[in-house]
Amino acid sequence: MFKNKTDKMENKDKNQVHEEFIDKQADSAEIAESMESIKETLSDSSESAEVESGLELLKSELNEANNKYIRLYAEFDNFRRRTTKERVDLLQTAGRDVIISLLPILDDFDRALKAIEGQENLDPAMEGMKLIANKMKGTLTQKGLKEMDAMGQVFESDLHEAITQIPAPSEDMKGKVVDVLEKGYLLNDKVIRFAKVVVGA
Structure with missing residues (x-):
């Protein structure tokens, strides 16, 4: 149209x-x-x-x-x-709004998987969660969504949002991302959400 x-x-x-x-x-x-x-x-x-x-x-x-x-x-x-x-x-970017609305679900999946990892007798639940998460991520990847690999990368204001700074664990980590609080995403190589990170000082 x-x-x-x-x-x-x-x-x-x-x-x-x-x-x-x-x-x-x-x-x-x-x-x-x-x-x-x-x-x-x-x-x-x-x-x-x-x-x-x-x-x-x-x-x-x-x-x-x-x-x-x-x-x-x-x-x-x-x-x-x-x-x-x-x-x-x-x-x-036709599906941009739909994909942005699904990002919190991806975050919930990640949190749930981390919470389950330390518990016993949850193997079936764990496998089911992983299957759902992988299926959803695969579908979004086909639509052009790409997860940022921020950990250990040099801080870039075009990709990352610095939440705080902490002393760098080593000399070579100064000015680099030492922790990722919330993942960043690209849609067809355009930033739709900045990665919220902790930077080494």
Whole structure:
């Protein structure tokens, strides 16, 4: 539906640009004919100064008409590029809101799995939870979701949100992520949630 509307808009603007271009060509042709007429008059008339002035005026009008057409064409070309980019972005992030709403469920799965790990006689429950979590993660991965690997990485403000800083456990961990409090996610290589991390100082 969005594509059809955009295509109609583009076709309409193309037709409008084409019609304005035809009008400008017609105007240019009329101005050129007027110039030729003035040239002929110039050879027969004693009022050459006035005719020369009229010729200069027509030349400036012709230049103005050509400049208007060039600006109009440039504006249309920019519009076409912008709508093409917006269409691509819309297709890539069409399910963004749905996926964002599922992220807390992924967090709950992770917490439940951690809580179960230390207990006895929960093997069947553990296996079931793992199957559900893996199935859900696999489905989201197919939709373009990617989990950030933040642990041990150099802190980047474009990917991470620093919750706090603690003394680094080793010299090489300074300025790096020493703990991840909440995972970050990318959708088609665009950040949809920053990773909440602890940074070594």
